[in-house]
Amino acid sequence: MKILECVPNFSEGRDPDFLKALEAAVQPFPVKILDLSRDADHNRADMTILGEPGAVEEAAMAAACRAVDLIDMTRHKGSHPRMGAVDVVPFIPVRGVAMDEAAAIARRFGKAFGEAKGVPVFFYEDAATSEARRNLADVRKGEYEALPAKLEDPAWTVDAGPQEFNPRAGATAVAARMPLIAFNVNLNCNDLEVARKIAHAVRHVGGGLRYVKAMGLRLVNYQKTPIHRAVELIKAEAARYGVTVRETELVGLVPIEAIQEVVGYYLQLPDFNARQIIEYHLIPDA
Amino acid sequence: MKILECVPNFSEGRDPDFLKALEAAVQPFPVKILDLSRDADHNRADMTILGEPGAVEEAAMAAACRAVDLIDMTRHKGSHPRMGAVDVVPFIPVRGVAMDEAAAIARRFGKAFGEAKGVPVFFYEDAATSEARRNLADVRKGEYEALPAKLEDPAWTVDAGPQEFNPRAGATAVAARMPLIAFNVNLNCNDLEVARKIAHAVRHVGGGLRYVKAMGLRLVNYQKTPIHRAVELIKAEAARYGVTVRETELVGLVPIEAIQEVVGYYLQLPDFNARQIIEYHLIPDA
Numbered sequence: 001m002k003i004l005e006c007v008p009n010f011s012e013g014r015d016p017d018f019l020k021a022l023e024a025a026v027q028p029f030p031v032k033i034l035d036l037s038r039d040a041d042h043n044r045a046d047m048t049i050l051g052e053p054g055a056v057e058e059a060a061m062a063a064a065c066r067a068v069d070l071i072d073m074t075r076h077k078g079s080h081p082r083m084g085a086v087d088v089v090p091f092i093p094v095r096g097v098a099m100d101e102a103a104a105i106a107r108r109f110g111k112a113f114g115e116a117k118g119v120p121v122f123f124y125e126d127a128a129t130s131e132a133r134r135n136l137a138d139v140r141k142g143e144y145e146a147l148p149a150k151l152e153d154p155a156w157t158v159d160a161g162p163q164e165f166n167p168r169a170g171a172t173a174v175a176a177r178m179p180l181i182a183f184n185v186n187l188n189c190n191d192l193e194v195a196r197k198i199a200h201a202v203r204h205v206g207g208g209l210r211y212v213k214a215m216g217l218r219l220v221n222y223q224k225t226p227i228h229r230a231v232e233l234i235k236a237e238a239a240r241y242g243v244t245v246r247e248t249e250l251v252g253l254v255p256i257e258a259i260q261e262v263v264g265y266y267l268q269l270p271d272f273n274a275r276q277i278i279e280y281h282l283i284p285d286a
Numbered sequence: 287m288k289i290l291e292c293v294p295n296f297s298e299g300r301d302p303d304f305l306k307a308l309e310a311a312v313q314p315f316p317v318k319i320l321d322l323s324r325d326a327d328h329n330r331a332d333m334t335i336l337g338e339p340g341a342v343e344e345a346a347m348a349a350a351c352r353a354v355d356l357i358d359m360t361r362h363k364g365s366h367p368r369m370g371a372v373d374v375v376p377f378i379p380v381r382g383v384a385m386d387e388a389a390a391i392a393r394r395f396g397k398a399f400g401e402a403k404g405v406p407v408f409f410y411e412d413a414a415t416s417e418a419r420r421n422l423a424d425v426r427k428g429e430y431e432a433l434p435a436k437l438e439d440p441a442w443t444v445d446a447g448p449q450e451f452n453p454r455a456g457a458t459a460v461a462a463r464m465p466l467i468a469f470n471v472n473l474n475c476n477d478l479e480v481a482r483k484i485a486h487a488v489r490h491v492g493g494g495l496r497y498v499k500a501m502g503l504r505l506v507n508y509q510k511t512p513i514h515r516a517v518e519l520i521k522a523e524a525a526r527y528g529v530t531v532r533e534t535e536l537v538g539l540v541p542i543e544a545i546q547e548v549v550g551y552y553l554q555l556p557d558f559n560a561r562q563i564i565e566y567h568l569i570p571d572a
Contacts, residue, residue, distance in 0.1 A: 003568060034567055050567055094564055179564065183555075231553055247554045256565040259549055266552040267517055268533045269469075278380055278465060279542040279560070281320055281336055282289060282569040 001285040003095035004053040004102065005034075005179070006060045007252075009046045009087045010067045011076050011170075013038040018070060022047055025066040029059035035252060043078025044087070048253065053097060057105055060089060061113060064172070068117045073144055073170040081137075083144045084119065084170030088136065091127075091176045094255070096285075102176035103127045107160070110174035114161020119169045120151060121160040125177035129159050136173060144170045181219040181227060181258060182251040185234050189243040201237045202230060209233060222258040228265040256280070287571040289381035290339040290388060291320075291465070292346045293538075295332045295373045296353045297362050297456075299324040304356060308333055311352040315345035321538060329364025330373070334539060339383060343391055346375060347399060350458070354403045359430055359456040367423075369430045370405065370456030374422065377413075377462045380541070381571075388462035389413045393446070396460035400447020405455045406437060407446040411463035415445050422459060430456045467505040467513060467544060468537040471520050475529040487523045488516060495519060508544040514551040542566070 012018045019036055022045070026033065031051035038045035049059050064086045071085035089109065093102045106127035114121035128134040132155075142150060148165045150156045157163065160174075187195055200206035209225045219225055235245055256274045264272040274280050298304045305322055308331070312319065317337035324331035335345055350372045357371035375395065379388045392413035400407035414420040418441075428436060434451045436442045443449065447458075473481055486492035495511045505511055521531055542560045550558040560566050 001568075005564065032567055034564070050564070095568065227553065245554055247556055250553075250555055250558060250562055253562055253564045256563050259545065259563055262553060263545055263548050267513065267536075267548060268531055269536055270533055272536060274565070276536055276539055277542050277545055278291065278320070278336070278539045279569060280565070281318055282287075282381070283565060284568070284570065 001095060002053055002097050003050060004056045004097050004105070005048065005050050005092040005094050006056050006089065007046055007048045007092065008060055008063060008067075008089045009044060009082075010071065011044055011073060011078065011082045011085050011087055012067070012071050013043040013045050013078065014040050018045060018067075021066055021070060022063050025062040026059040029055045029062065031055050031059045039080070041078070042080035043076060044080045044082065050094065053101070053105055056091070057109055060091075060109060064089060064113055065117060068119065068169050072168050074167050076144065081140055081143055082170075083140050083142075083147060084172045085168070086113075086119070086172045087170075088124075089113075089172060089174045090125065091174075092179050093176070094179075099126050099176060099178075106174050106176040110160040110172070113172065113174075114158070117161075117169060118164075119161050119166055120147070120158040120163065120171040122156075122171065122173050123159040123175065124173050125175040127174060127176045133159075136175070139173050147171055178221060178223075179253070179255045179258075181222050181254050183219075183227070184249040184251065185231065186246045186249065187238055187243050188246045189238070189241070191241075194241045194243060198234060198237045198241070198243070202233050219258075222255070222261070226261045226265070227254075227258055228262050287381060288339055288383050289336060290342045290383050290391070291334065291336050291378040291380050292342050292375065293332055293334045293378065294346055294349060294353075294375045295330060295368075296357065297330055297359060297364065297368045297371050297373055298353070298357050299329040299331050299364065300326050304331060304353075307352055307356060308349050311348040312345040315348065316341045317345045325366070327364070328366035329362060330366045330368065336380065339387070339391055342377070343395055346377075346395060350375060350399055351403060354405065354455050358454050360453050362430070367426055367429055368456075369426050369428075369433060370458045371454070372399075372405070372458045373426075373456075374410075375399075375458060375460045376411065377460075378465050379462070380465075385412050385462060385464075392460050392462040396446040396458070399458065399460075400444070403447075403455060404450075404452055405447050406433070406444040406449065406452065406457040408442075408457065408459050409445040409461065410459050411461040413460060413462045419445075422461070425459050433457055464507060464509075465539070465541045465544075467508050467540050469505075469513070470535040470537065471517065472532045472535065473524055473529050474532045475524070475527070477527075480527045480529060484520060484523045484527070484529070488519050505544075508541070508547070512547045512551070513540075513544055514548050 031049040035048040091102045091106045110121040124139045317335040321334040377388045377392045396407040410425045
């Protein structure tokens with residue numbers, strides 16, 4: 001069994017009908033929608049789909065094409081960085097799919113989408129064509145507004161689609177990457193300055209853990225920086241200010257391997273494996 | 287989707303061919319063997335099978351009948367309490383099966399098995415016919431050796447099968463019950479007396495947690511006494527002797543609900559749910 005995940009993000013978070021349109025677009029394909037949500041403040045929506053690679057690729061294409069038809073970037077405002085109507089399309093290996101395979105799918109998707117809809121496409125993370133384009137923040141720097149100048153710059157030759165500004169659609173970043181784990185840690189502390197210092201100490205940019213980045217907490221490589229390490233470091237850094245963790249919140253989904261690691265760490269269970277979970281054996285190829 | 291688990295235990299742990307015979311017995315049925323192991327010291331084997339209720343019931347019957355044909359209790363010695371060739375047959379609801387349904391299956395199984403093979407059968411846990419028979423340790427008290435006298439005692443009228451001692455097969459205890467979680471906690475401590483005191487403090491019989499019992503640690507109701515509570519209480523009791531936990535070891539399988547609770551506790555994630563695990567959605571009816 002080969003299972004791929006795709007989490008496209010779209011620049012429309014205020015029209016409830018938009019989610020219905022996305023749902024309708026992927027409906028003909030044998031994929032599961034694990035999550036479909038929008039944020040009015042970010043003015044952004046994202047969809048998580050899961051299934052066999054071919055079906056996921058086709059469903060993502062149908063959703064992306066529909067979104068490009070519906071969204072007009074010339075009028076888009078929102079608090080989240082973005083450069084296109086279909087802003088990012090990351091493909092994530094879940095089961096029996098190598099990262100190379102996911103990267104090949106991402107590139108094929110990018111090429112087909114860019115050509116079909118006349119949208120400049122850049123590849124990032126494990127689909128990137130150069131180290132300079134690996135990081136999404138670098139690729140998206142300057143956002144939608146910078147695109148006209150960027151597309152005239154030889155350093156920003158597109159990876160797929162036309163080398164030409166598309167005002168309605170903007171540009172799209174397509175990736176293959178590991179699942180990323182996003183979570184919020186709520187502190188017993190009303191002092192924003194203290195919270196900022198704690199967050200800074202934990203993140204890679206501040207000298208903290210290598211694979212922790214972004215505004216909230218985002219683990220970009222849970223194998224190398226597991227969840228428990230980030231949480232325990234936050235507790236340790238918070239303790240210096242007499243601050244404790246009130247609760248944490250997991251945004252979206254998490255791979256079982258990351259959960260396995262959390263259980264192994266806290267219960268001091270060195271050999272804990274997902275196969276020891278009864279329900280794991282209900283997965284058809286388990 | 288209805289999924290039932292069955293973990294029959296057999297009084298034969300020294301003959302490697304016995305496991306092959308069990309495997310062959312269940313092979314015709316659409317069940318998954320999650321575990322099949324034997325312990326020479328206990329002189330005991332156990333098998334964990336999973337599948338739809340009808341298939342599990344039939345597979346358990348085939349295995350039990352085969353075991354009764356192969357095992358001669360008149361010659362059985364081992365360090366684990368036992369009273370029959372097929373010692374215990376617990377049916378455990380996993381998904382879409384109510385405990386009542388599992389109890390009805392257990393009783394039907396016990397009746398059919400007892401009659402087919404001439405084996406006295408007692409029901410325990412949620413299949414018990416009286417409170418006095420709920421606890422397996424009470425039902426099995428005196429073990430195999432006490433059976434001739436027990437079967438003459440009106441207090442021990444069988445629940446199924448003949449009211450007559452079967453020297454080769456002994457008696458069988460059949461149950462419906464929750465999954466139980468068995469784990470070992472290894473302490474940084476060579477003093478057996480200290481280890482015994484810590485264990486005593488944690489177990490229900492010693493005034494400890496209500497649903498913790500047996501020789502190792504056995505959580506008989508992980509919903510009411512979750513894993514983390516037992517582990518944290520052990521750490522707290524061990525600390526009084528300056529002893530720490532070296533590692534823990536999970537024996538057999540654990541339901542996802544118990545893992546969900548561990549993750550929720552240690553990460554202070556109040557709303558963590560198995561549905562946030564990507565792979566959970568690969569279960570056909572998830």
